Amino acid sequence: MSSIRPRWRVVMHIVVCVKQVxxxxxxxxxxxVDEAAKRVVPAPGLxxxxxxxxxxxxxxxxxxxxxxxxxxxxxxxxxxxxxRNVLKHGLAMGADEGVLIRDAVFxxxxxxxxxxxxxxxxxKMTACDLVLAGRQAADSDAGMVGAGxxxxxxxxxxxxxxxxxxxxxxxxxxxxxxxxxxIVEADLPAVATVSNEIGPARTPNLRETMRAAxxxxxxWTAADLDLNAxxxxxxxxxxxxxxxxxxAQCAFISGSAQEQAAALARELxxxxxx
Amino acid sequence: xxxxxxxxxxxMGWPDRKRPAIIAGKDAxxxxxxxxxxxxxxxxxxxxxxAYYVVNQLEVPEPIHPDDWILSVxxxxxxxxxxSLKDLQKLPGRTVRAVTECAxxxxxxxxYLERGVRKPSRINQQDMQKRAAxxxxxxxxSTEEIGNESTTTCAMSAGEFTGVPLxxxxxxxxxxSDAVAVRMEGFDRGQPDLAVQYRSVGRSDFxxxxxxVINYEKGLPIAKALHPDTLLAWSMNGExxxxxxxxxxxxxxPGWSGxxxxxxxxxxxxxxxxxxxxxxxxxxxxxxxxxDPNKEMITAMGVRCIITDPLDEDSPLERGxxxxxxxxxxxxxxxxxxxxxxxxxxxxxxxxxxEPCERWLWVRWSHLWEANAPGHYxxxxxxxxxxxxxxxxxxxxYQRKHFDGIVPxxxxxx
Numbered sequence: 001m002s003s004i005r006p007r008w009r010v011v012m013h014i015v016v017c018v019k020q021v022x023x024x025x026x027x028x029x030x031x032x033v034d035e036a037a038k039r040v041v042p043a044p045g046l047x048x049x050x051x052x053x054x055x056x057x058x059x060x061x062x063x064x065x066x067x068x069x070x071x072x073x074x075x076x077x078x079x080x081x082x083x084r085n086v087l088k089h090g091l092a093m094g095a096d097e098g099v100l101i102r103d104a105v106f107x108x109x110x111x112x113x114x115x116x117x118x119x120x121x122x123x124k125m126t127a128c129d130l131v132l133a134g135r136q137a138a139d140s141d142a143g144m145v146g147a148g149x150x151x152x153x154x155x156x157x158x159x160x161x162x163x164x165x166x167x168x169x170x171x172x173x174x175x176x177x178x179x180x181x182x183i184v185e186a187d188l189p190a191v192a193t194v195s196n197e198i199g200p201a202r203t204p205n206l207r208e209t210m211r212a213a214x215x216x217x218x219x220w221t222a223a224d225l226d227l228n229a230x231x232x233x234x235x236x237x238x239x240x241x242x243x244x245x246x247x248a249q250c251a252f253i254s255g256s257a258q259e260q261a262a263a264l265a266r267e268l269x270x271x272x273x274x
Numbered sequence: 275x276x277x278x279x280x281x282x283x284x285x286m287g288w289p290d291r292k293r294p295a296i297i298a299g300k301d302a303x304x305x306x307x308x309x310x311x312x313x314x315x316x317x318x319x320x321x322x323x324x325a326y327y328v329v330n331q332l333e334v335p336e337p338i339h340p341d342d343w344i345l346s347v348x349x350x351x352x353x354x355x356x357x358s359l360k361d362l363q364k365l366p367g368r369t370v371r372a373v374t375e376c377a378x379x380x381x382x383x384x385x386y387l388e389r390g391v392r393k394p395s396r397i398n399q400q401d402m403q404k405r406a407a408x409x410x411x412x413x414x415x416s417t418e419e420i421g422n423e424s425t426t427t428c429a430m431s432a433g434e435f436t437g438v439p440l441x442x443x444x445x446x447x448x449x450x451s452d453a454v455a456v457r458m459e460g461f462d463r464g465q466p467d468l469a470v471q472y473r474s475v476g477r478s479d480f481x482x483x484x485x486x487v488i489n490y491e492k493g494l495p496i497a498k499a500l501h502p503d504t505l506l507a508w509s510m511n512g513e514x515x516x517x518x519x520x521x522x523x524x525x526x527x528p529g530w531s532g533x534x535x536x537x538x539x540x541x542x543x544x545x546x547x548x549x550x551x552x553x554x555x556x557x558x559x560x561x562x563x564x565x566d567p568n569k570e571m572i573t574a575m576g577v578r579c580i581i582t583d584p585l586d587e588d589s590p591l592e593r594g595x596x597x598x599x600x601x602x603x604x605x606x607x608x609x610x611x612x613x614x615x616x617x618x619x620x621x622x623x624x625x626x627x628x629e630p631c632e633r634w635l636w637v638r639w640s641h642l643w644e645a646n647a648p649g650h651y652x653x654x655x656x657x658x659x660x661x662x663x664x665x666x667x668x669x670x671x672y673q674r675k676h677f678d679g680i681v682p683x684x685x686x687x688x
Contacts, residue, residue: 027304088284209282209289 012071012166014061015122016132017149018054018090020083021139023047038238040139050086052201053134055093057194059201060164061132062094068166072096074125078106078117084217091212092204098217099125105222110234111140115148120225122153130171131191135160146193156186162197294325297428306518307334310428313601314397314582319635320371321431323511328518329376329429331553332464332490335538340514343522345506349457349544352448359508359522365438365446370503370528372634373603376429377531377558377572378474381674383681385476388670393681396427396580397587416478426474432603432636435526437507440542441500449544456499457549458525459541460490471557475673480564485552492536493549494527498573503528503634506539528634529574529605531676533558560671575605576667576678579612579639579657589685596643598625603636604659605676611658612639618652618682625655633660645687653683 022031022042030043050058058075065071075090077083078101087098101117109117122128131150136143150157156171162181163174171190174181176197204212222232253263268274281292294316296309309328311321321327340359348354382394440456465487472478498504505526508515515521520537527534533553543549554571561569579602584591602609608631613622625641645651656665668676 027300027302029303085284092282092284092289203279204282206280206282206289206291209284213289 012064012068012129013074013126014064014071014130014132015074015076015125015128016054016057016061016090016095017118017145018058018075018077018086019051019134019137019139019145020048020077020079020086021051021137023049024052024138033241033243035240035242038241040241048082048085050089051134051138053136053138053194053196054086055089055134055201056196056198057132057134058090058093058095060161060192060194060198061130062202064130064164064166065094072126074099076118076121077101078109078114080107087217088212089204091215091217092209093202094208095215097215100217100219101221101225102219103221103223105227105232108234109232110236111142111144111148112235113232115145115152116231117222117225117227118145119149119152120227120231121220122149124220124225129188130166131155131189132164133191133193135193135195143193146191150191153189153191156190157192158184158186158190159193160195160197161192162195164192164194164198294322296325296328298328301334305334311431312397313428313430313580314585319432319630319638320434320511323433323513323516323519326431326433326511326519327374327376327429329532330462330537331466331470331533331557332462332488334518335460335462337517338461338522338538340508340522343540345523345539345542347443347447347542347544349542350450350453350546351444351544352450353446355447357443362438362443362506362523363508365442367436368439368502368505369434369436370505370507370526370634371432371434371632372503372526372528373430373432373575373636374532374535375431375575375578375603376426377533377675378426378673379429380677380681381426381474381476383679384670384674384677386681387679393586394427395585395587397585429532433510434512435505435507436509437505437523437526439502440494440504440506440525441502443506443542444499444544447544452546453496453544455493455495455545455548457491457493457541457543457545457551458536458539459543460520460536460538461540462490462538463487466552466557477672483552483556485556488552489540490536490538490553491549491551492525492534492554493545493551494525494534495548495573498527498530501528529607531558531572531575531605534573557673558675559673560675561673563672566672572675573605575603576676577604577606577609577657577659577663577665578602578678579655579665580681581653581655581683584653584683584685586684590688591645591685593646593648593687594644596645598641598643598653598655600625600639600655601636602639602655602657603634604657604661604663606663607660608633609637609639609657610660612637613656613658614641614643615654616643616651619654619680622656648687650684650686653685654680656680 032041034041061073073095074097075087075095076099133146147157158173160176161173162176165172169188171186171188173184176195253260283292294312298306298309301307311325311327345357385391386393468482506523507526508523523539525536558572559569581600583599602612612625614625615622625639628638631637658664666679668678
């Protein structure tokens, strides 16, 4: 099924990619590093939630729908059965349907495999006009899924969105840059990653949460997505996972105020901080 | 009345109301060390445990397995003893339903009524989160900084506690006739955080006594210790006490503010004199100023009444019938009367007391108000308890303890 949006189609379809992560509000001491297994181990019972940037991507989709009545929003995730809960959260926020990609072959998925699976799912859906994702996941902070999806689909990608709007067949994004913001336009279909500058995501209300209980969640496996062994092969290899050693050094600068200022500037330049 | 949105959540897999929970302050390990009760979201009389306020003066101790816990009882008794939890549970038990209220709860309303500063809000989440975060800071702020900080509200809850009367334990030991006080010591230990105390008091322009590292302790006057409703409790709201609420066993001292309800009990000493516990000689005292030579320890709470509906934040209200609702309680007995005024206190009408009116528990009250004329209204409520005390009872004091003033709700009818 083609994922390309015909120009004449009126109803917009937005797919929001979301990820289940350990509660990022949890204290760092709730996590241990298993250096032998090369992984971070969260404390048992730690709450799993939707990555906050992804929550803001759902918010961006809902704001677009407020301007384009009838637009359909699908929340999409790859993860274990428990990841169904982040889809339910997205549905309670106001999304229309959910898709869970769940298969044991994805247990050790890296960013590349995740992108391949998400793209296969997007292609399987009814034509998609816009893919939104958080700018990065709150656990890995890799920030590659949004751009990766655009690359494999051959669509434009706009990152770090502060505001996302759709005007006809055009995507208009105010994106965050070092100096402030810039406005970028791209033809739909396109991919945008959403940054925290978009503002807080809405809190699900009771009525929408109750409605969400009747919204469909499809579960697709690797076979459903025609993902062969090559597509399931991780391209990255974890070399080492470790707790960084924090070091603090203190140097006193003496001399006159002018000498101190000059010495400080030299030190900061040497450290490439200015 | 503009409807406040009901928040939703998934509860046991089903879509449901979001359950009330404390606005929590946490330590570096993500453990709750303090929390405010979402008082206006609650219904009924018993505060769910997850929504029960939490205040601690010293560091929360590491938990003790109930099988390893021992309570030693000594001092002015014929037979000093050590009791395990199972020993304690063999004594005649008792269940008490009571309000727990932090002595500094609503302290900011003293400033609102006395000095006209901004009225604290009981539903401003940002204020409550800020307050929870401030509790984690240990730098002593200036008096001016404290003045700009959010104030303490919602440190009040009500629960059902099961345990054994302290009097039964003292009887088992053979209480001597010259006993004056019962010193209760918890296994929470630490150096009192002066910043926390300055924040609670609302000023830092005076010197606090620093006692060094101590265990939390209070010396309960013997009459209150022997009251049958003063308990050593192992259960709260139908389940064993949670660690953060003082497990395995805490004191329950109905009518007296939370600082008397010593958590994590480990030792009881019967004394022939009132002990000079830090938390009743230097802190948790009434006085006109830090230099007041006649400071008195705080004991029973005053008479309290709060309006939970409508709130200032509900304004403007539409014309028509509105139910004014609230909670009332007292440190000395059951509430017998609540009166409501909608004209700034010029005239008062009896509100309906929603049974039961228990001795130590708060009572819900309500009054149907036909708001037919547009305008600004100042709604007030005041309570009377079974001893005849009428709100307010507690005058301003420099530590701002036991506030029981009448706080109006200001609304506009359109």
